[in-house]
Amino acid sequence: MPAFTRPSGRAPDQMREVSLQRRFTRHAEGSVLVSFGDTRVLCTASVEDKVPGFLRGKGVGWVTAEYGMLPRATHTRGEREAARGRQGGRTLEIQRLIGRALRACVDRGLLGERTITLDCDVLQADGGTRTAAITGAYVALVDAVQGLLDAGAIRPPAGRSPVIGAVAAVSVGLYRGVPVLDLDYAEDSDCDTDMNVVMNDGGGFIELQGTAEGHAFRRDELEALLGLAEKGVAELIAHQRAALAGG
Amino acid sequence: MPAFTRPSGRAPDQMREVSLQRRFTRHAEGSVLVSFGDTRVLCTASVEDKVPGFLRGKGVGWVTAEYGMLPRATHTRGEREAARGRQGGRTLEIQRLIGRALRACVDRGLLGERTITLDCDVLQADGGTRTAAITGAYVALVDAVQGLLDAGAIRPPAGRSPVIGAVAAVSVGLYRGVPVLDLDYAEDSDCDTDMNVVMNDGGGFIELQGTAEGHAFRRDELEALLGLAEKGVAELIAHQRAALAGG
């Protein structure tokens, strides 16, 4: 039996190289360029002193996300959504996911009537843009909240913060029948099952989205994928901590 | 400790009453009114002798879905998407899910260059519209394919059919900490974790979409939810078989 090989040569449980570059642009309250290998996403956090209509006057904040991809982030040029006049279903689906994921780590009551918008714009795509976006947006969010704390705009009770725990995301999948961690484009376009897993630093699941592209997956395959995801997210949270400790 | 009670009085592993009424309208090649309790969705299957551009000339077919909700299907009137000028993110997300789910049970090579469109229009909503839609659309799809077979428009090799296995979907969730099956609106709007599970009649998972609304869910909670989903889907597939056997 020939040895199983990933296109990238990585071991099945090996993530791509991850980097989180803070303060990539200077206007945003948080700005992080996240890379999962060749996938590069610019995540900015913008703070505005207003909330959507349905929250007005309730004393709580809001966290939301928008996602975009530069037309030539991909192998072949894609149509610009602004030119076409609407965001596609995939875009809307991803930005709803990022928003839910980040709201899961924020105590909106401590945020005050503010909105933090996480813009995740893909500069280069090589698979896993949504998981990179969530992982990077978390760091941008922490920077933006820290700015509010530093400026005294938010004064939570001692020992508490609007950011409650960390959030990161990774994809896992069955590639040629083998469970693998952190799919790149070559794997993603040729795999049987693809699952995006969002977890917090307590090991809890925040979001689980698995799709069988080829054959339906079994319960034991699911177990193996979840194990890989737990390993990957733990590594990503360590990267986030290191980046945030970097000053 | 007080007994746990669902708003509907159902047992935790009890589905709502399910009905699948075939030939609800007469123009479509398949037409099914599916009810999961008070949730009622009209699923029609329309056959057209053409495929989208990216499949033209490849000799395979396509299966796609569209989802809509009548403005007053819900407790308060919602804006009509046609009047607003675009389908919302939730609509696009659901119709992409229904399309993927149904494609998973079709051998598109046996379909020929045809598109089957599954329109799922919610007449009344009480939670679980997307799982009811998938479950009902499967029956409409089978009727439409049977019509093609009866008319001799498709002539698959002996013993084979373009429909390979059955597909059904159900929601599960943690309601006040207890895993429950087939959430209705009252539960859905007040639960911690909500998961939609699409499975086939072989017990394989086709799609898994779990979201922690409140606290992140643990691995053991996930296991309990998946067990409930397996039970619910098995019941739904029995309902589908009974309806299709009904002539």
Place this chain on the structure above:
Amino acid sequence: MPAFTRPSGRAPDQMREVSLQRRFTRHAEGSVLVSFGDTRVLCTASVEDKVPGFLRGKGVGWVTAEYGMLPRATHTRGEREAARGRQGGRTLEIQRLIGRALRACVDRGLLGERTITLDCDVLQADGGTRTAAITGAYVALVDAVQGLLDAGAIRPPAGRSPVIGAVAAVSVGLYRGVPVLDLDYAEDSDCDTDMNVVMNDGGGFIELQGTAEGHAFRRDELEALLGLAEKGVAELIAHQRAALAGG
């Protein structure tokens, strides 16, 4: 001379079977499934405690309508207007007609600053969807207003009601030169002149829309058509009364 025959075998002055099924869905303040033969339209009346900007602060109410057709209500699947991003001219024209017709039977001063929206969604189309919609929407409107009266939300002077008289509509046309009542699809697509007539229970005309598809129609032909319409509307108003009396 061969006997004249309608495709359906009906007599020239014979309407299709009419039914008005109240409380078809449960969330709306009024909900009626109306059938004119195979044409089936779900009419719901929704009450909201607000009025459009141009009426704000004037103490009067508003009645408006929206019209839609499920993609596979027709023989061949039509494009979903929400997906295309706008309502077509035919849709806008019909919903403007329904709105005008229903406003003609409401004393908006007695309604208070409320809007009643009549959503008319065609589940199955076989000609005459707009006339069925007006006829059914009237019953939904009466139910919604009765709910406001029962709840004491509206307290009109003794002996008065916001609903002043009844409204119903029917189509008439010249089919192969013969004036006929209540055109079905087979006749509608093959007739010379088609006229929609909206009348009240006092025999007054509210709206008259006649179009010569083939040859221009003469004054005497118009007279014959109006006579048929008067007969048809009288029957429809009797149906409405019976349905409303049905409790």
Place this chain on the structure above:
Amino acid sequence: MPAFTRPSGRAPDQMREVSLQRRFTRHAEGSVLVSFGDTRVLCTASVEDKVPGFLRGKGVGWVTAEYGMLPRATHTRGEREAARGRQGGRTLEIQRLIGRALRACVDRGLLGERTITLDCDVLQADGGTRTAAITGAYVALVDAVQGLLDAGAIRPPAGRSPVIGAVAAVSVGLYRGVPVLDLDYAEDSDCDTDMNVVMNDGGGFIELQGTAEGHAFRRDELEALLGLAEKGVAELIAHQRAALAGG
């Protein structure tokens, strides 16, 4: 009893001054500035050697219309439809009406695979823009067809023409209970019943659109209105003939 007076001082059966100025602009194949009193509409006819998809290869032509209003054609500035991003329901309804009216006087089989588009743009509005548009567009259409005949692009059998008869339109209404001809804005905004009547030069009705704004109208009132319309259209057709004879 005080004498009945129209705001303009006209007799009840008196039309406003009508003018039809041909060749108002020079690029279009037909170009007519029509005035009904202060209502001024520029009607151009454009010929293109193509037909819509549903007619391709069938050897027949098409006649269609578009309607617009300059933002300050009215007393208060209206929003520009191009800026708002869509044509309103009223615009679509009117241009559909103009198209149907003009198609009624064309033998499309003699036109060949050509489209004649009638653009009717209101420069100044004072009531009756749609009836003026139909009346003026007819003259523009005749000029465009004559151009095709003169150029030998169309060669109908001897004695025949693609234009079969004339078409004109006028409004009538009940103003303070009195039937009047050709409503201006002051009457239109304060009348009980308003009816637009499209007729041909044979006295046949092509389109009839009557709406009771106030009280429903009776059969005898309808008769009186139709009599006025017949008189008005006869005068308009005489104006058209005179303009076309003017060389």
Place this chain on the structure above:
Amino acid sequence: MPAFTRPSGRAPDQMREVSLQRRFTRHAEGSVLVSFGDTRVLCTASVEDKVPGFLRGKGVGWVTAEYGMLPRATHTRGEREAARGRQGGRTLEIQRLIGRALRACVDRGLLGERTITLDCDVLQADGGTRTAAITGAYVALVDAVQGLLDAGAIRPPAGRSPVIGAVAAVSVGLYRGVPVLDLDYAEDSDCDTDMNVVMNDGGGFIELQGTAEGHAFRRDELEALLGLAEKGVAELIAHQRAALAGG
């Protein structure tokens, strides 16, 4: 060497015949039909007692422009922007230019919280529509402001007016290497360099937009073009004065 000839036979520094017809329509506060030869633009000025959000409460006014072209203003029929659902880039660019140009001659502090909208609609196009529009819109603007002064709605300090100086515009270009003034369509579609120049009556430049369609232009060619523009604008400002003096 053959004599240089412009298609129109004009001298290189000769403008087309210019006319400015005030009060062309009667509803607008200012209404001017401007002609530069066969180019005819209807410019209306509409006054509204409100300002855009960003100016609310600041006590200053706003001047803005919208530009449109009737579908058959040109040699071949163009698509109606309202039907297509959006204004093209050229339209937006031109109306932004007109707005900037007119704001340059208004003291918005003296206008009060009012918006003057200049609608420039091209009835017939033969090159230079944007320069004709600016030139005509200025006259409509003056009429509208005079109306406000006459009505006492604006009471500026003695000797001052919200209109500060005049503004006019002309195009210049290199046609077959020769600098020419006021390009018509035949020249515009066949020239090397095309420049639109907006100036005030003090000889100052307000806007300069030059484009090399063919070969890049040299500094000395630019000088020659600017000289022609100064001559043309001076003539246009004389036309404006004469029109405004005309009562």
Place this chain on the structure above:
Amino acid sequence: MPAFTRPSGRAPDQMREVSLQRRFTRHAEGSVLVSFGDTRVLCTASVEDKVPGFLRGKGVGWVTAEYGMLPRATHTRGEREAARGRQGGRTLEIQRLIGRALRACVDRGLLGERTITLDCDVLQADGGTRTAAITGAYVALVDAVQGLLDAGAIRPPAGRSPVIGAVAAVSVGLYRGVPVLDLDYAEDSDCDTDMNVVMNDGGGFIELQGTAEGHAFRRDELEALLGLAEKGVAELIAHQRAALAGG
């Protein structure tokens, strides 16, 4: 008299630091990150083997541009154009300018039936995004064309190339009455006159767009600004050469 000082401390004729980083992303045929100080624009060139409809079958190529700005490229977050559903007038105006500028340095006959699309996406804005975009897009274009030449996809006659000369752009303006080169945001938002100048390496002008925001500018001021622009463009072309020589 106090010494004149620019906010950045630069001399009036001093440009910001310029950098041109080639191969910033890896999928595009040309990819350049251009910086003019804090203004950073990612310019990619994408080659596609097709041309727009109006050029099909003519054997010549096309060069076009699209421009976008990340929502938080600016001091305050701007609305995402894809979310709003259309590109604003400023965006369309800029991308039309970039496209014209780049077409001026391409021999489209030598390109074959290909389209090169230059996507210019602003990652960080500090004034001068359109001039930086043109300057960077030129380098991306050269790289893309070189790739076609290297691959033998284009085989021009000996000694010729589809790229004919270089193109660069810079802004100049009157800041507090003093002519300055390469305005940054602080100057741009507070200057009297702002001019964008596109030139080629032969010293010819390709595009000139000057706007007086405050007082109209005089002929001698224009001369001074053009002199500065010539100096700036010469420096930029030297930067382009150095970058392209960098291998």
